[in-house]
Amino acid sequence: MMKILVTVKEVATVEDEFEIEGTSIADQYLGSDLNEWDDYAVEEAVQLQEAGLADEVVTVTIGPEDCEQTIRQALAKGADRAIRVWDDALEDVDVLDVGAKTDILGAVVEAEDPDLVLTGVQSGDDSWGATGVALAEDLGFEWAAVVNHLEHDLEDGVASVRRELEGGVEELTDVGLPAVLTIQTGINEPRYASLRGIRQAQRKPLDVQGLDDLGVDAAAVEGAVTLTDMYEPESESDVTVWEGGAEDAAGQLAELLREKGVAP
Amino acid sequence: MSDVLAITDHRRGELRDVSYEIITAGRDLADETGGDLHLAVISGTVDEFAEKLDREGVDAIHTVDYGEEFNHGVYTQTITQLYDELAPQYVLAPNSVNGLDYAPAVANELDLPIVTDAVGLETDGDTLGVTREMFGGKVETATELEGDAVVTIRSAEWPAAEGTGDATIEAFDVEIDEDALGSTVTGFEEVGGGDVDISEADVLVSVGRGIEEEDNIPIIEELADALDATISSSRPIVDNGWLPKNRQVGQSGKVVTPDVYIAIGISGAVQHVAGMKGSDTIVAINTDPNAPIMDIADYAIHDDLFDVIPALTEEFQ
Ligand SMILES: Cc1cc2nc3c(=O)[nH]c(=O)nc-3n(C[C@H](O)[C@H](O)[C@H](O)COP(=O)(O)OP(=O)(O)OC[C@H]3O[C@@H](n4cnc5c(N)ncnc54)[C@H](O)[C@@H]3O)c2cc1C
Ligand SMILES: Nc1ncnc2c1ncn2[C@@H]1O[C@H](COP(=O)(O)O)[C@@H](O)[C@H]1O
Numbered sequence: 001m002m003k004i005l006v007t008v009k010e011v012a013t014v015e016d017e018f019e020i021e022g023t024s025i026a027d028q029y030l031g032s033d034l035n036e037w038d039d040y041a042v043e044e045a046v047q048l049q050e051a052g053l054a055d056e057v058v059t060v061t062i063g064p065e066d067c068e069q070t071i072r073q074a075l076a077k078g079a080d081r082a083i084r085v086w087d088d089a090l091e092d093v094d095v096l097d098v099g100a101k102t103d104i105l106g107a108v109v110e111a112e113d114p115d116l117v118l119t120g121v122q123s124g125d126d127s128w129g130a131t132g133v134a135l136a137e138d139l140g141f142e143w144a145a146v147v148n149h150l151e152h153d154l155e156d157g158v159a160s161v162r163r164e165l166e167g168g169v170e171e172l173t174d175v176g177l178p179a180v181l182t183i184q185t186g187i188n189e190p191r192y193a194s195l196r197g198i199r200q201a202q203r204k205p206l207d208v209q210g211l212d213d214l215g216v217d218a219a220a221v222e223g224a225v226t227l228t229d230m231y232e233p234e235s236e237s238d239v240t241v242w243e244g245g246a247e248d249a250a251g252q253l254a255e256l257l258r259e260k261g262v263a264p
Numbered sequence: 265m266s267d268v269l270a271i272t273d274h275r276r277g278e279l280r281d282v283s284y285e286i287i288t289a290g291r292d293l294a295d296e297t298g299g300d301l302h303l304a305v306i307s308g309t310v311d312e313f314a315e316k317l318d319r320e321g322v323d324a325i326h327t328v329d330y331g332e333e334f335n336h337g338v339y340t341q342t343i344t345q346l347y348d349e350l351a352p353q354y355v356l357a358p359n360s361v362n363g364l365d366y367a368p369a370v371a372n373e374l375d376l377p378i379v380t381d382a383v384g385l386e387t388d389g390d391t392l393g394v395t396r397e398m399f400g401g402k403v404e405t406a407t408e409l410e411g412d413a414v415v416t417i418r419s420a421e422w423p424a425a426e427g428t429g430d431a432t433i434e435a436f437d438v439e440i441d442e443d444a445l446g447s448t449v450t451g452f453e454e455v456g457g458g459d460v461d462i463s464e465a466d467v468l469v470s471v472g473r474g475i476e477e478e479d480n481i482p483i484i485e486e487l488a489d490a491l492d493a494t495i496s497s498s499r500p501i502v503d504n505g506w507l508p509k510n511r512q513v514g515q516s517g518k519v520v521t522p523d524v525y526i527a528i529g530i531s532g533a534v535q536h537v538a539g540m541k542g543s544d545t546i547v548a549i550n551t552d553p554n555a556p557i558m559d560i561a562d563y564a565i566h567d568d569l570f571d572v573i574p575a576l577t578e579e580f581q
Contacts (some may be wrong), residue, residue, distance in 0.1 A: 186503035224377035246571035
């Protein structure tokens with residue numbers, strides 16, 4: 001039986017209209033959500049457990065107390081227990097870069113000793129798209145990036161996966177376990193948590209650990225990358241905005257389509 | 265002087281476009297301090313690839329004739345050995361699906377920082393400045409790091425290098441530890457075929473997550489019927505199973521270039537835009553005036569699709 005660890009990030013979401021203060025978006029325009037890709041990773045792990053291939057699904061999140069709501073979402077969908085890593089040393093870090101995440105998550109994997117680690121392909125907010133593969137290399141695990149199908153047999157310690165390449169081409173790959181797979185959206189249909197699941201999630205263990213507990217050096221998480229500026233991108237096109245309400249705008253678009261001779 | 269080692273990308277016997285773009289990105293970066301540009305071409309018909317890659321601005325091409333197709337272990341081992349041998353300051357890789365399958369491993373193995381999906385690069389020899397996006401393209405950021413680094417570059421951001429170069433082409437003597445190659449590619453499959461080819465359509469009515477529910481898809485179908493147009497979509501619509509895979513526009517779907525592309529409730533993430541930015545005329549219908557799709561749209565309606573689409577359909581009935 002396998003043990004599966006799923007990395008789960010709470011991502012920041014931005015409202016339509018927002019303001020930038022220094023190198024970040026002003027707090028009042030920010031919301032939070034379970035990272036879309038991690039939602040699929042949690043679902044895949046829970047399905048492996050339901051298929052009788054795994055006996056435990058553990059989530060790990062690097063984040064402050066605020067993200068426990070998001071962690072409970074993953075527990076409500078079927079994960080058995082959660083680990084949250086936070087530390088005063090992380091409060092002041094302005095970019096948690098791939099190296100820092102790898103050090104922290106690596107320490108958790110070493111302590112938990114899972115057979116399979118599932119991460120998302122990328123985090124929806126800062127989109128490094130790199131943490132899963134860096135983590136695998138760090139641990140000496142095998143890996144596969146951008147997995148959109150995982151064969152649920154895992155015989156002889158091999159995971160048969162499909163990697164989704166560009167342009168509708170999929171690569172079929174066999175990966176030896178233990179491994180880290182970075183999970184792509186569409187691999188499954190993430191469930192909505194049931195009311196029962198939500199109630200149970202409140203009672204599931206959520207263990208909080210600091211860098212000392214994990215034996216991670218505070219200097220290691222400072223990261224090598226600094227953020228020096230944030231701004232709205234310049235438009236590449238000269239966009240004509242049709243105003244005057246939905247009906248008027250629809251009329252203008254209809255006219256354009258007729259002018260171009262592409263509509264009846 | 266900061267030398268640059270750039271890794272090229274190929275698949276099933278063909279060099280991919282980003283291989284020529286990474287030459288431009290690498291040359292520009294190396295030029296800032298008068299450094300050299302080295303290219304690596306790993307696996308496949310490397311001699312033939314090297315000849316094609318010998319474009320203006322390339323100083324040296326290192327070929328590694330090992331295996332046919334991409335294997336991340338072979339790439340990781342080769343690049344780390346090349347780094348030890350050539351001591352470049354920057355390793356550039358494409359931000360492709362395969363790039364993301366080895367670049368983070370190379371960075372970790374070499375104990376270097378990694379910055380991904382760069383759209384701009386500059387250096388003074390000590391500090392590397394990287395421009396990249398956050399929040400699905402809603403903002404752009406400037407980041408900095410000191411010393412050596414691994415950087416992946418976004419495709420179609422730099423122009424393809426042209427002309428013929430006079431690079432030295434040399435086989436690199438790599439030592440591959442086969443026991444450490446824990447993954448094997450067993451084949452490829454094309455997906456998303458079927459009866460409709462959205463890349464042939466003159467007008468695409470393209471629907472995104474703004475549609476909210478499967479039950480709302482018919483309002484898009486009615487518009488497509490009225491316009492005699494074809495329906496396409498962004499990825500989440502296909503992920504949810506609301507439309508078949510052959511309707512997906514973007515990096516992992518189809519590239520389309522219709523006369524008119526109407527993006528309805530689509531934010532314009534880079535992987536979507538990669539599939540439709542070549543459209544003649546782009547119309548965006550989105551409640552969010554700051555959605556990244558607005559940066560490439562020719563015409564825009566900042567309004568609710570549930571008001572705009574029925575009104576538009578009515579115009580043609
Ligand atoms: C490796 C990889 C490959 C990918 N390949 C692809 C690909 O091939 N194709 C692709 O599309 N994506 C791809 N993606 C996903 C991509 O990153 C985005 O997640 C996706 O394109 C978002 O789709 P969307 O714009 O429909 O949804 P969202 O980003 O959620 O945008 C929905 C939009 O609808 C607007 N909206 C909401 N309500 C309304 C309303 N009532 N009226 C009008 N507007 C409204 C919102 O303002 C928002 O802008 C890929 C990602 C990765 C990591
Ligand atoms: N703070 C975090 N806590 C837990 N997991 C994370 C965190 N950041 C990234 N990850 C995992 O790494 C994946 C890739 O993220 P990234 O490399 O940041 O784009 C995400 O989908 C998560 O599964």
